[in-house]
Amino acid sequence: MLSVLSPVSGTAVGLSEIPDPVFAQGMVGPGTAIRPRDGLQEAVAPVTGKVAKLHAHAFVLLGEGGRGVLVHLGIDTVKLDGAGFDKLVEEGAEIEAGRPMIRWNPADVTARGLSPIVPIVALDADGDVISRAGTGEIEQGDLLFQWA
Numbered sequence: 001m002l003s004v005l006s007p008v009s010g011t012a013v014g015l016s017e018i019p020d021p022v023f024a025q026g027m028v029g030p031g032t033a034i035r036p037r038d039g040l041q042e043a044v045a046p047v048t049g050k051v052a053k054l055h056a057h058a059f060v061l062l063g064e065g066g067r068g069v070l071v072h073l074g075i076d077t078v079k080l081d082g083a084g085f086d087k088l089v090e091e092g093a094e095i096e097a098g099r100p101m102i103r104w105n106p107a108d109v110t111a112r113g114l115s116p117i118v119p120i121v122a123l124d125a126d127g128d129v130i131s132r133a134g135t136g137e138i139e140q141g142d143l144l145f146q147w148a
Contacts, residue, residue, distance in 0.1 A: 001147065001148055002047060002147040003047070003146055003147075004047055004143075004145050005044070005046045005142065006120075006134065006140055007043040007071045007120060007140065008034055008037075008041060008043050008118055008140055009041070010036040010138065011034065011138070012032055012133070012138045012144065013035055015032060017033055017035075018033050018075065018115075019115050020075045028121045029121040029124065029125050030125055030127045030128075030129060031119060031145065032134065032145055033119045034138065035118075036116055036118055037106070038106050040104075041104065041106075042102070043101050043102045043103075044100050044140055044141065045061055045096065046097065047061050047063035047069050047097050048095065049061040051090065054091040056085035056086075057080065057104075058073060058077075059102065060123065067124075068124060069121070069122060070119070070120070070121040070123050071120055072118065072119045073085065073102060073109075073116070074114050077109060077114055080112060080114070085102055085103070087101075087102055088101055088102060088103060120144060125147065129147055130145050130146070131148060133145040
């Protein structure tokens, strides 16, 4: 069982709340989403593992058993071309859960007309492998869900 921690603080709302059908319908994979609190913050690693992909607005960590966890900071934030995001680690690095990955401010994303909601997705997984998905107010580093 892989425990996936919340990369940001906010309100856990589930994938269906994401204003993007690809994420909302679980086409990327099962998981959940968080409406982050406004203010400058550092999104942290939800699992211990290797940084497989690192973009200014998103990252994939390969955790236990090679399972990939995607954290996407906002929707369509690739359009910002990195503006408002600071990468704090390097691709390929081995990191511990809870390590700061990207500094950003969700209010800046909202001000640019985009949704700051944060999908956290179990890549290449079936829909029924996620359990104990957190709901309501959640703090960074709290258990978000477990991946069987």
